[in-house]
Amino acid sequence: MRTKIRTKLIGVTSIILCISLLLSGFFTYYYVTRIIREQSIQDSLIKLSQNALQLRRIQEQTREIAEYIIVxxxxxxxxxxxxxxxxxxxxxxxxxxxxxxxxxxxxxxxxxxxxxxxxxxxxxxxxxxxxxxxxxxxxxxxxxxxxxxxxxxxxxxxxxxxxxxxxxxxxxxxxxxxxxxxxxxxxxxxxxxxxxxxxxxxxMEQSLGNYDRIMLLNRLGQTLYDSDKGEIPAQALQLPEDGQELPEWEENADYLNIYNRSMLEDWVQVAVISKDKLFAKLKSILVFYVLILTFSLILTLSLMLPFVSRMIRPLSRMVSAMRRVSEGDLSSQVSIKSGDELEILGDGFNRMVKQLQEHVQLSVENEEAKRDMQVKLLMAQINPHFIYNTLNSVIYLSHANRSSEAVDITRSLIGLLQESIHRGDHAFFSTLGEEIRIANRYIDIQAIRYPERFQVIWEIEEGLEQAQMPKMILQPIIENALFHGICSEYRTELGYIRISAQRADDSMELTIADNGKGMQPEQLQRLASMQGKQKSSSENQGIGLANIRERIHYHYGKHYDLTIASGPGQGTRVTVRIPLQPAKL
Structure with missing residues (x-):
């Protein structure tokens, strides 16, 4: 899951702020704790010294009285x-x-x-x-x-x-x-x-209110005074052992023990201070500091949000523009006037998109020009191929002394060429009705050459005559049916070519079926692999079909195609499927 940069900035800033405040709070707490402990120890030492001074005075006065009496x-x-x-x-x-x-x-x-x-x-x-x-x-x-x-x-x-x-x-x-x-x-x-x-x-009780427990011991560790009320556990009290070097103070996890040995006969005062009571005020300060920390964090985030949003807004606009560009909208531009690196980045993005738009436009124009040349080349293949076969028929009739029929063929050829040659968009597309007229002229020509050898049957669904389709689709298929199916060898049986056109959902299916000799599987496979390749003259049958398939793919995509079904002695069936809508040029 991707995280927005604003969330990252706020998160990182919050973490840094929290860590900084926590560290400063920790060091402040540690420093204040040390100061309070040291101050409490010093105050306790002073108070115990005051107690010791009074006790020592009693000791000294008693000793002096004893000396007076003795002397x-x-x-x-x-x-x-x-x-x-x-x-x-x-x-x-x-x-x-x-x-x-x-x-x-x-x-x-x-x-x-x-x-x-x-x-x-x-x-x-x-x-x-x-x-x-x-x-x-x-x-x-x-x-x-x-x-x-x-x-x-x-x-x-x-x-x-x-x-x-x-x-x-x-x-x-x-x-x-x-x-x-x-x-x-x-x-x-x-x-x-x-x-x-x-x-x-x-x-001793003069300073009792400052301690949780205060004791007075003699040199043998015997208790002379103890304020204990059962509130301090025995293990919290660290009493000096006989002969032990006595520090001014000691501490454990819960208590501070402060000692004074400035009296006669090694009397020792032991004062016990609970850290809970000692740092009670500090805890309230700590709670106050936590509240300040929380308030500071909320205030910082409140001040940061508008600033971060204002800083991130140009990036958000740029990301949105990039998404539109990735979806194909090359007209997207961003306007960033921040006076910093983001403005430079936005200007660079605008220049890049403009250059990309120009490059894509140039590529589209070049591609269209290239495809236009390819279509013209494909059309140029159809016309010479058709003319080549027709002129062969004229030569054949002339050699057979059938000059009147040769003249009729020539006239039909001229009329056919007049209908098939157009400029502009009509050079690539025509209607089904126009294709049928061209096909009929071609059939008339071939009927003169091959009298009573074949018959053409038309089955056109009503309303499809105005359907748009690529030019010169029917004629090459009919030509292949005649020359490579029905008339390729002598036969006594009448050949027929059945041409049908019908709707299939949002498409039109053209079917040209003949009862010719059919094709071997190897020959059928070879025709299927001829797309886009120039074949030798012995493979002229595939030129027209491959040409038609390439033009269908170009205009409508590979979802629409030309399919061939054939078998030895079973005839051939060619199906062309194209959409019932205008195609791209």
Missing amino acids: DSEIQNLIQQETPLDMEESYFHKLDVQERLKKFTALNDYIMNIVIIRSDGEVFSNKSGYAEYFSSYQEQPWFRQMRVPDSGMRFSVSHESYFVNRLHPAISYVVPYKRIGEEEPAAVNTLIIDIKYNQLVST
């Missing part, structure tokens, strides 16, 4: 007595330590409890009546983990601690220490500072 000689002297104290003295010492420790909790509202456990298990704190409870710290898992040698940890994991007469979550800062100047290795005291866990939570 406070008055507190240490009250805790560590050289001589045993009675119960009352011990009570007042503890009360004095309690008052001094309360100063630190009063100045730092994030501190819940400050506890000192002396090496012998005696407990001092900022609260009275909780000695036994604080002593139980030593049996809790979080505390035992802090006493592991070389752990390097000071801050515990989250646990519960009494504050304002009820349990609250807390993180404890634990420092084992010896009294300054103390040389006894076993005499190790333990300072415990309970920090409000909510203080840490409030710091």
Whole structure:
């Protein structure tokens, strides 16, 4: 199936436009995605740094408070007595330590409890009546983990601690220490500072709205804080392993993991960002871009269609003109005034068609002249052939001392020639009635030469006398019937020639049948192959028939023809079929 050039142009342009817009959209999307990701990472790093700054401040303040307490000689002297104290003295010492420790909790509202456990298990704190409870710290898992040698940890994991007469979550800062100047290795005291866990939570939750999940881990990977609400699958979280070099951020197919390790004791913040949420705005931008792409394509096609149609219109006119030329209309011309190559092409087409028209006209004229010469040549063959046979008859009669009959033949010949010789269109065509008159004159001539040897029977359908037909059709066939059929040998039987003319649909069939000696199959085949060929004098029988066949083919085409049916001793039947309409010259 052929595709119009306009469709091809629009299709190719649409494809190029779509590919260009898609590529630009892809690179824009990729570029914007990268910018958004990098910007989000930078923003997250800044926010995590801000969190880390606050957490580090809490860590540093807690450590400083612990150092103040440890180096406070008055507190240490009250805790560590050289001589045993009675119960009352011990009570007042503890009360004095309690008052001094309360100063630190009063100045730092994030501190819940400050506890000192002396090496012998005696407990001092900022609260009275909780000695036994604080002593139980030593049996809790979080505390035992802090006493592991070389752990390097000071801050515990989250646990519960009494504050304002009820349990609250807390993180404890634990420092084992010896009294300054103390040389006894076993005499190790333990300072415990309970920090409000909510203080840490409030710091972490300041930036929670920016992330899908945020965590705080200690150096062992234990969770100090986790905002997880079950929305993030476990495999999406990539936690650092112990000793692993930690990057600033990592990503997988669905999430971004951002890390911060700028706090004391290798605390690590892990923030998880869903790419779906991160690029949610970008998706709306992408939808908007698709709409722009569709609108641009429709707008481009709307603007292109008139332009392409205007550009293709000259080509369409030229194609239509070419089709008309291919159908034989050589008068087709195109008028293209585009001022470009199409105008040059149109002018070239017009010149080509004009030259082709002139060439065809010249060829037609040459062909008509050639065919006219051929017809004249064919007619020139008929007349000498007929005259040759007639003069033979005159010579025969003269030798037989039948001069009066020779004179009659000569007169008939003169009359026949007067009727058969015409100029113009009448040189090639006549009516059936005229052909019958010519044939009768010829029959009169031959009846003188061959008296009582043959009889001619006419059977002409009424109304066919005015039918047009090529000239000199009947006479040569009758001549062949006489000389090569009936009179070619002596016979006692009367010969007859039956000539009929009748309609057959839109044609006329002329039949000339004789009861002569007929022809052998070889002779019949030789006559059928004589068309267009000049034969020797021994084959004069075929000259007239071949001449008639060629003229019928020339005037009417090969659909109309002359046919011969014959057999030894069966006579010969010649049928001529021509149309009942004027023929071309």
